[in-house]
Amino acid sequence: MRYLPLADHDRQAMLRTIGVSHVDALFADVPADKLLDRLVALPTAKSEIAVERHLAAMAAKNVAAGAVPFFVGAGAYRHHVPxxxxxxxxxxxxxxxxxxxxxxxxxxxxxxxxxxxxxxxxxxxxxxxxxxxxxxxxxxxxxxxxxxxxxxxxxxxxxxxxxxxxxxxxxxxxxxxxxxxxxxxxxxxxxxxxxxxxxxxxxxxxxxxxxxxxxxxxxxxxxxxxxxxxxxxxxxxxxxxxxxxxxxxxxxxxxxxxxxxxxxxxxxxxxxxxxxxxxxxxxxxxxxxxxxxxxxxxxxxxxxxxxxxxxxxxxxxxxxxxxxxxxxxxxxxxxxxxxLSLLGQTGLTRLARVNHANAVKLADRLAAVPGVAVLNDTFFNEFTLRLPKNAADVVEALAAKGVLAGVPARRLEPKHPHLDDLLVVASTEVNTDEDREAFAVALAEVLG
Structure with a gap:
């Protein structure tokens, strides 16, 4: 996209046309605490090599979903893609x-x-x-x-x-x-x-x-x-x-x-x-x-x-x-x-059965951890745990142990403090018995 420089009189003409007095009015629907009141603290200039090295170092801090036992879902799921x-x-x-x-x-x-x-x-x-x-x-x-x-x-x-x-x-x-x-x-x-x-x-x-x-x-x-x-x-x-x-x-x-x-x-x-x-x-x-x-x-x-x-x-x-x-x-x-064409009707049904079976195994194993309760009587490949501690803190502690454990309900429902102890957990066909055991052992250590 081309950079089109504007003079102040150009900006004022545009604002008059749309009926606002100042650029800030265009962001009226953004919560005040989400707006920046100053420039982001970034260096004014770096060489291309320096920027690449810096960004690579930042990216190296990420943990890839396939690198550790992964049980995060809540609307985005890790499945095997052929x-x-x-x-x-x-x-x-x-x-x-x-x-x-x-x-x-x-x-x-x-x-x-x-x-x-x-x-x-x-x-x-x-x-x-x-x-x-x-x-x-x-x-x-x-x-x-x-x-x-x-x-x-x-x-x-x-x-x-x-x-x-x-x-x-x-x-x-x-x-x-x-x-x-x-x-x-x-x-x-x-x-x-x-x-x-x-x-x-x-x-x-x-x-x-x-x-x-x-x-x-x-x-x-x-x-x-x-x-x-x-x-x-x-x-x-x-x-x-x-x-x-x-x-x-x-x-x-x-x-x-x-x-x-x-x-x-x-x-x-x-x-x-x-x-x-x-x-x-x-x-x-x-x-x-x-x-x-x-x-x-x-x-x-x-x-x-x-x-x-x-x-x-x-x-x-x-x-x-x-x-x-x-x-x-x-x-x-x-x-x-x-x-879906590769799976066919039979393959999709088989994949769904494996997902459900893996989730049942995980729910049974985690329910055996002292202080943990599974809230679901029915589920497919995702269920909710009630923990004896704050779920967000537990997730951070588990991540430090190399297990990505799920999504704290309060993270997506910030206005509801009674959800602090709830953790939404997903298990798909990519999870193994070793993954489930690693989750259960790490969870017991964090809660112990």
């Missing part, structure tokens, strides 16, 4: 292709997106899926906006088991649009009564299963209550591998299903880019955000692919757009699709 995935997505026709505006020269891109949509629809038990979203959190926020359009109501009831980041993105997106969000308190025990919050003003009910705390939620009674008052059920997941074992949300009555697809084909990569999944019923397809690839035939009667639906803000009828999301996570969705 080498085939990276080999294929690095091909130039995939790696460098841009958005498929011209169908006649983008048949390959459109076809893999069509296959991706088919896979997501089958996984979720829904009629139709779009060509992906940015990530699970933005997909959730878009699902709420979509439900408001369909029901012509403006209040969402949000479960306390929804991932805090998803909840935050949804709240920010909907509040700026003038919509109400009725959010239940955090639900570490999986016992909230969300049915009591659903009424005739409810647009949609947003429920995550497995929840942020790992609990499996029966969506059927929630769907029945929502539908009885004319509301929709938005079902959310952060661990897509769970759909290899759990009854699909569509079969449980969900109207919109959204989630994160990172677990398939996409490594942790420090938090992104990831791939949001979005599926719904046929009757709601025209309210779905993003784009939809379809299959047709060309002038010669041969199979061909097109952008069937793409009501995006940058198109000619942008005033009719359902969303301002302008693209899809193309390369990440391709990685997802390749990994």
């Amino acid at each position: 080498a085939t995935v990276d080999h294929l997505i690095q091909r130039s026709e995939f790696l460098t292709s841009y958005t498929p505006y011209q169908a006649e020269i983008a048949q390959g891109t459109l076809q893999y997106l069509f296959e991706f949509q088919t896979q997501v629809a089958r996984l979720t038990g829904m009629d139709v899926a779009n060509a992906s979203m940015y990530d699970g959190s933005t997909a959730t926020a878009e699902a709420v906006l979509m439900a408001h359009r369909i029901t012509r109501r403006s209040k969402a009831v949000v479960s306390g088991g929804l991932h805090p980041h998803y909840r935050g993105v949804t709240r920010t997106t909907t509040e700026l649009a003038g919509f109400a969000v009725d959010t239940l308190d955090p639900d570490p025990t999986g016992t909230e009564d969300i049915l009591a919050r659903i009424d005739g003003e409810t647009s949609c009910v947003v429920v995550q299963s497995p929840s942020f705390y790992g609990h499996l939620i029966d969506l059927k009674p929630i769907a029945e209550k929502a539908h009885a008052v004319g509301a929709l059920l938005v079902a959310v997941f952060t661990e897509v591998v769970s759909l290899g074992l759990i009854e699909p949300p569509g079969a449980q009555g969900a109207d919109i299903v959204v989630g994160e697809g990172q677990s398939l084909g996409n490594p942790l990569t420090f938090g992104g880019p990831y791939v949001g999944l979005f599926a719904t019923r046929d009757k709601y397809v025209r309210q779905m955000p993003g784009r939809l690839c379809g299959e047709t035939v060309d002038a010669d009667g041969k199979r061909a692919f097109v952008l069937t639906l793409s009501t995006r803000e940058q198109h000619i009828r942008r005033d009719k757009a359902t969303s301002n999301i302008c693209t899809n996570a193309g390369l990440c969705s391709l990685a997802f699709s390749i990994h």
Whole structure:
């Protein structure tokens, strides 16, 4: 991007045009304690070699997820990604292709997106899926906006088991649009009564299963209550591998299903880019955000692919757009699709069984550590521990012993001090018996 210098009168003209008096007004929504009041203390100049050495030394302090026993989850999971995935997505026709505006020269891109949509629809038990979203959190926020359009109501009831980041993105997106969000308190025990919050003003009910705390939620009674008052059920997941074992949300009555697809084909990569999944019923397809690839035939009667639906803000009828999301996570969705194709239905089920079995072994082993309690009666590959000490302190102590143990609930729920002793732990197919034993032994030492 070119550097375009501006004079003071240029800046003042821009500020007058947008109706503010000072640049600081543009940051009014950022909490005051998050704003810098001085320049960052950095040297004014260093040679390129010196900068590289300094940054390399800083990077060396990081601990790679694959270098130690790793049990961190909470929406981002370490799974084994076959080498085939990276080999294929690095091909130039995939790696460098841009958005498929011209169908006649983008048949390959459109076809893999069509296959991706088919896979997501089958996984979720829904009629139709779009060509992906940015990530699970933005997909959730878009699902709420979509439900408001369909029901012509403006209040969402949000479960306390929804991932805090998803909840935050949804709240920010909907509040700026003038919509109400009725959010239940955090639900570490999986016992909230969300049915009591659903009424005739409810647009949609947003429920995550497995929840942020790992609990499996029966969506059927929630769907029945929502539908009885004319509301929709938005079902959310952060661990897509769970759909290899759990009854699909569509079969449980969900109207919109959204989630994160990172677990398939996409490594942790420090938090992104990831791939949001979005599926719904046929009757709601025209309210779905993003784009939809379809299959047709060309002038010669041969199979061909097109952008069937793409009501995006940058198109000619942008005033009719359902969303301002302008693209899809193309390369990440391709990685997802390749990994899932390699697994197949049988392989996905087997992978899910291994994940669950590993998590059960870990939960049983950690529950035997004095002072530790597992809060879950049900879970897939993630569960919550109650510790006799502050969970954040325990995590730091375990990291010093070479075990990355999980995510303290309070870290993502800073306003709820009663969560101080809760630790969310994940176990996938990459964890071994030795990893589990190392975790248990180190935890006993830290708590002893």
